[in-house]
Amino acid sequence: MIVLADSIVSLRHVDKWYGGNHVVKDMNLEIRSGEFLTLLGPSGCGKTTTLRMIAGFEDATTGIIEVQGQRVEEKEPYQRDVNTVFQNYSLFPHMTVYDNVAYGPTIKKWPKAQIKEQVTKMLELVQMAGYEKRKPDALSGGQKQRVAIARALINNPRVLLLDEPLGALDLKLRKQMQIELKRLQRKLGITFVYVTHDQEEAMTMSDRIAVMKDGVILQIDAPLEIYDHPNCRFVADFIGESNVIEGTVVSAEGSLLSVETDGGLVRTRGEGFAVGERICISVRPEYLAVSAAPVEGFTMRGRVKDFIYMGTVIKTSLDLPGGQEVKFSRFEPDPTLREGDERFIYWPENKSVPIRLTGEVSP
Amino acid sequence: MKNKKLLRQRRNAFWSALYAAVIYALFYIPVLVMIQFSFNDAKRNYSWEGFTTQWYGKLFSFGNHDLWESLVYSLAIAVAATVISVVVGVLGGIGLKKFEFRGKKFINLMLYVPIVVPEIVLAVSMLIIFMTVGIRLGMGTIVIGHCTFCIPYAVVTIKGRISGDNETLQEASMDLGANRVQTFWRVTIPSIMPGILSAAFLSFTLSIDDVIMSNMLASARQSTLPVLILSVNRTGITPDINALTTLMVLVMVAGMLVMSGLQRLRRKREAREMAEAEQRISTLRG
Amino acid sequence: MTAPKKRRNPLPAIAQAGPVSVWMVLFVTVPMLFIIYISFMSRGTFGGVEYTPTLTSYETLADVTYFAVILKSLQVAVVTTAVCLLLGYPFAYYIARKSADVASRLIMLLMIPLWTNSLMRLNAWMLLFQTNGPVNKALLALGIVQSPVKFIYTDGLVLLGLITNFLPFAVLPMYSSIEKLQKAMLEASADLGATPATTFRKVTLPLTFPGIFSAIILTFIPALGTYTITDMLGGGKVLYIGNIIKNQFGTIRNWPLGAALSVLLLLITALLIFLYSRFAKIEDMEVL
Numbered sequence: 001m002i003v004l005a006d007s008i009v010s011l012r013h014v015d016k017w018y019g020g021n022h023v024v025k026d027m028n029l030e031i032r033s034g035e036f037l038t039l040l041g042p043s044g045c046g047k048t049t050t051l052r053m054i055a056g057f058e059d060a061t062t063g064i065i066e067v068q069g070q071r072v073e074e075k076e077p078y079q080r081d082v083n084t085v086f087q088n089y090s091l092f093p094h095m096t097v098y099d100n101v102a103y104g105p106t107i108k109k110w111p112k113a114q115i116k117e118q119v120t121k122m123l124e125l126v127q128m129a130g131y132e133k134r135k136p137d138a139l140s141g142g143q144k145q146r147v148a149i150a151r152a153l154i155n156n157p158r159v160l161l162l163d164e165p166l167g168a169l170d171l172k173l174r175k176q177m178q179i180e181l182k183r184l185q186r187k188l189g190i191t192f193v194y195v196t197h198d199q200e201e202a203m204t205m206s207d208r209i210a211v212m213k214d215g216v217i218l219q220i221d222a223p224l225e226i227y228d229h230p231n232c233r234f235v236a237d238f239i240g241e242s243n244v245i246e247g248t249v250v251s252a253e254g255s256l257l258s259v260e261t262d263g264g265l266v267r268t269r270g271e272g273f274a275v276g277e278r279i280c281i282s283v284r285p286e287y288l289a290v291s292a293a294p295v296e297g298f299t300m301r302g303r304v305k306d307f308i309y310m311g312t313v314i315k316t317s318l319d320l321p322g323g324q325e326v327k328f329s330r331f332e333p334d335p336t337l338r339e340g341d342e343r344f345i346y347w348p349e350n351k352s353v354p355i356r357l358t359g360e361v362s363p
Numbered sequence: 364m365k366n367k368k369l370l371r372q373r374r375n376a377f378w379s380a381l382y383a384a385v386i387y388a389l390f391y392i393p394v395l396v397m398i399q400f401s402f403n404d405a406k407r408n409y410s411w412e413g414f415t416t417q418w419y420g421k422l423f424s425f426g427n428h429d430l431w432e433s434l435v436y437s438l439a440i441a442v443a444a445t446v447i448s449v450v451v452g453v454l455g456g457i458g459l460k461k462f463e464f465r466g467k468k469f470i471n472l473m474l475y476v477p478i479v480v481p482e483i484v485l486a487v488s489m490l491i492i493f494m495t496v497g498i499r500l501g502m503g504t505i506v507i508g509h510c511t512f513c514i515p516y517a518v519v520t521i522k523g524r525i526s527g528d529n530e531t532l533q534e535a536s537m538d539l540g541a542n543r544v545q546t547f548w549r550v551t552i553p554s555i556m557p558g559i560l561s562a563a564f565l566s567f568t569l570s571i572d573d574v575i576m577s578n579m580l581a582s583a584r585q586s587t588l589p590v591l592i593l594s595v596n597r598t599g600i601t602p603d604i605n606a607l608t609t610l611m612v613l614v615m616v617a618g619m620l621v622m623s624g625l626q627r628l629r630r631k632r633e634a635r636e637m638a639e640a641e642q643r644i645s646t647l648r649g
Numbered sequence: 650m651t652a653p654k655k656r657r658n659p660l661p662a663i664a665q666a667g668p669v670s671v672w673m674v675l676f677v678t679v680p681m682l683f684i685i686y687i688s689f690m691s692r693g694t695f696g697g698v699e700y701t702p703t704l705t706s707y708e709t710l711a712d713v714t715y716f717a718v719i720l721k722s723l724q725v726a727v728v729t730t731a732v733c734l735l736l737g738y739p740f741a742y743y744i745a746r747k748s749a750d751v752a753s754r755l756i757m758l759l760m761i762p763l764w765t766n767s768l769m770r771l772n773a774w775m776l777l778f779q780t781n782g783p784v785n786k787a788l789l790a791l792g793i794v795q796s797p798v799k800f801i802y803t804d805g806l807v808l809l810g811l812i813t814n815f816l817p818f819a820v821l822p823m824y825s826s827i828e829k830l831q832k833a834m835l836e837a838s839a840d841l842g843a844t845p846a847t848t849f850r851k852v853t854l855p856l857t858f859p860g861i862f863s864a865i866i867l868t869f870i871p872a873l874g875t876y877t878i879t880d881m882l883g884g885g886k887v888l889y890i891g892n893i894i895k896n897q898f899g900t901i902r903n904w905p906l907g908a909a910l911s912v913l914l915l916l917i918t919a920l921l922i923f924l925y926s927r928f929a930k931i932e933d934m935e936v937l
Binding site for chain 1: 505528531532534535536537538539540541542545549550553554556571633637643
């Protein structure tokens with residue numbers, strides 16, 4: 001394995017068992033210095049466990065975990081140069097905001113004056129100046145999270161671990177905090193390892209996303225890359241919305257594939273697929289299109305089922321002959337379309353992704 | 364129609380309040396009678412013979428030596444039992460909540476035994492062990508006896524106070540660089556302080572009022588106040604005992620009032636500080 | 650496939666769970682096992698125990714005199730418990746339906762008498778019910794009786810002492826389980842057409858059952874084992890199991906017999922706990 005020079009956290013062949021449950025399976029992960037990496041996946045996929053192993057709250061059953069090139073498996077959480085922001089904030093209820101933020105420096109016996117200066121600076125950074133004397137109980141959820149972030153950041157961690165930190169906030173506040181967190185990370189240049197099950201959140205904030213399922217990283221890449229080129233059906237489904245249509249390759253000319261589906265013939269582009277192979281094709285709703293006249297290479301037809309207005313976007317659903325439903329979304333309504341209309345369905349070949357059906361693809 | 368419903372509700376409220384008052388009377392009548400007879404102008408309390416305050420005077424001229432001795436003995440035992448029970452109970456409450464180990468289920472079961480088994484059974488079984496092993500009865504054995512029923516209550520109280528949050532609070536502390544000992548003193552203990560205080564209060568009241576353990580596990584020479592009362596009862600309780608127990612209740616109630624008063628003051632101060640901070644914030648922002 | 654084992658530092662676990670474990674084994678498990686063992690031994694000539702196995706003690710229990718005492722103790726404990734439940738449940742319900750603030754004050758009001766020495770409270774009942782005491786005077790004045798009634802040293806007065814002594818401990822667990830009951834559930838039941846009586850029978854009672862059973866355990870068992878209340882109010886003339894056990898370790902000195910009686914109480918306790926575990930989780934038992 002090639003260890004990148006700028007890797008700040010690396011996990012090699014890490015396994016975690018809880019009794020008979022294998023929750024993290026042979027994980028290999030290189031986290032780059034200064035990046036915003038998100039571990040994304042449904043609950044129970046092992047993302048939080050992975051984070052907790054880096055923090056030191058859980059021991060890896062086997063494998064190597066390195067932070068800044070040093071092995072940390074045997075180190076206690078308080079000996080590791082990483083800090084954590086918890087989902088439930090975990091502010092000490094018996095301490096004021098000031099004492100909470102000053103906790104790490106006090107333990108490390110910084111001079112009093114320096115502690116005061118740093119706490120003030122940190123509270124300003126998270127826009128919580130003036131709240132020093134409050135107890136956590138008297139703060140709103142968003143304020144608690146800001147204090148929790150300040151409390152972690154004051155220790156100058158090289159890596160900040162965030163475990164669904166915005167999970168308990170309402171939607172509007174969450175969106176606002178996403179932007180603030182991203183700005184903060186840019187400004188400080190600290191590596192953020194962020195755990196969430198919210199794919200939109202991951203798309204908004206991350207430099208890279210690692211999509212996890214059943215203890216395995218399925219795909220790790222930049223958000224747009226994952227969005228445009230999901231490497232397996234799960235990723236295609238989980239990230240954004242996707243139309244996934246199954247079929248058999250009937251011809252392959254260079255990268256251009258012709259695929260026979262239940263609803264008719266369609267096209268896509270991909271390398272290394274053989275004629276006769278069962279595949280599925282992932283098409284994002286914004287790329288799927290309809291036409292009254294047949295488009296070259298596409299013979300698939302669908303019947304318009306309904307229109308859903310979602311803020312600025314109109315989603316149109318169509319039923320395929322086999323019963324499957326596909327969707328496309330546009331900013332403007334198509335005045336010629338009515339419920340029950342039949343249309344040809346097509347998409348730009350290079351905006352669709354063929355995915356092998358034989359097992360999940362490992363990165 | 365609506366009036367009828369209202370009337371019915373009012374009538375129900377009246378009867379249920381009356382019922383509660385009767386039950387409270389059942390609890391308070393003995394206390395009031397006890398206090399009344401501390402002013403009884405008689406050598407021994409059988410019937411009311413007239414009002415006097417002499418017993419309080421006699422109490423503080425330390426005429427009844429046995430009484431004071433037994434009170435001091437009781438207090439010493441209660442303090443020792445409270446300290447031991449709280450330390451063992453707090454550690455145990457935390458440990459039993461946090462760690463998994465072989466035999467944990469058994470220990471949890473054992474903790475219920477002193478709570479549910481009749482005290483006399485616990486007392487005589489300990490007595491037999493002490494006599495057989497040859498441990499001399501006295502203050503030490505009484506303290507052990509009291510601890511044995513106080514520790515389970517302390518453990519239950521502490522366990523109830525440790526929420527799911529507590530585990531992450533400890534993780535947060537370690538994450539911020541505090542080792543286990545620092546975490547224990549700075550985070551674990553303060554965050555369960557109310558539980559520790561109520562465990563201490565409970566242990567103290569259980570110990571100071573205990574008769575059975577204090578009777579069975581005592582040496583012949585010294586007895587606690589309740590045991591003294593039990594033995595004096597045969598010949599008649601003297602009013603100075605009423606005077607002493609009256610004072611004890613007053614001290615307890617006064618202590619409780621002071622505590623809640625202090626708490627109210629602190630809450631007021633916090634509210635004031637908060638209001639001040641609010642103002643500062645708005646000037647900062649404005 | 651199973652997980653490979655990894656050793657953890659056992660020190661924190663030992664430091665925290667160790668003392669309580671050692672204490673419980675040393676001062677609960679060992680004495681309990683020992684008293685069971687002793688109950689199968691012979692009585693020593695000069696008190697104490699002779700270590701020859703025998704069933705004599707248990708045979709003695711079946712003897713008419715002892716058996717009568719056991720039956721009577723059971724009877725009194727059952728009556729005490731029943732009265733405590735009947736008086737305590739509406740009272741607990743009354744407190745639990747108040748706002749949290751008022752309820753906590755009412756509970757406080759319930760606790761304050763408990764800080765008074767319990768024997769002195771029992772003694773106060775004695776004073777009230779003396780032959781020439783206030784109760785008799787009132788009865789005579791009202792013409793309800795012609796001559797003073799003898800209350801003291803009767804089973805009736807003992808019963809009053811038992812009830813007033815244990816009622817708070819019956820109220821507290823029932824209060825906490827009624828308090829946990831969600832108002833929405835009662836409203837849902839009413840909404841679905843149930844009368845208040847049906848709601849009480851089908852919703853309230855089953856949901857507060859753990860509290861009720863805890864109250865039974867916390868009343869019945871101590872009432873069965875007490876000797877101080879019977880000593881104070883029965884004047885040593887009324888004998889219950891507790892008095893007999895105590896006497897075997899004092900004046901009379903028949904340890905194996907006392908042990909056998911203790912084992913009997915243990916068995917009754919175990920039976921109640923077993924019944925409880927059939928209906929609710931032991932961990933949910935309200936003990937405070």
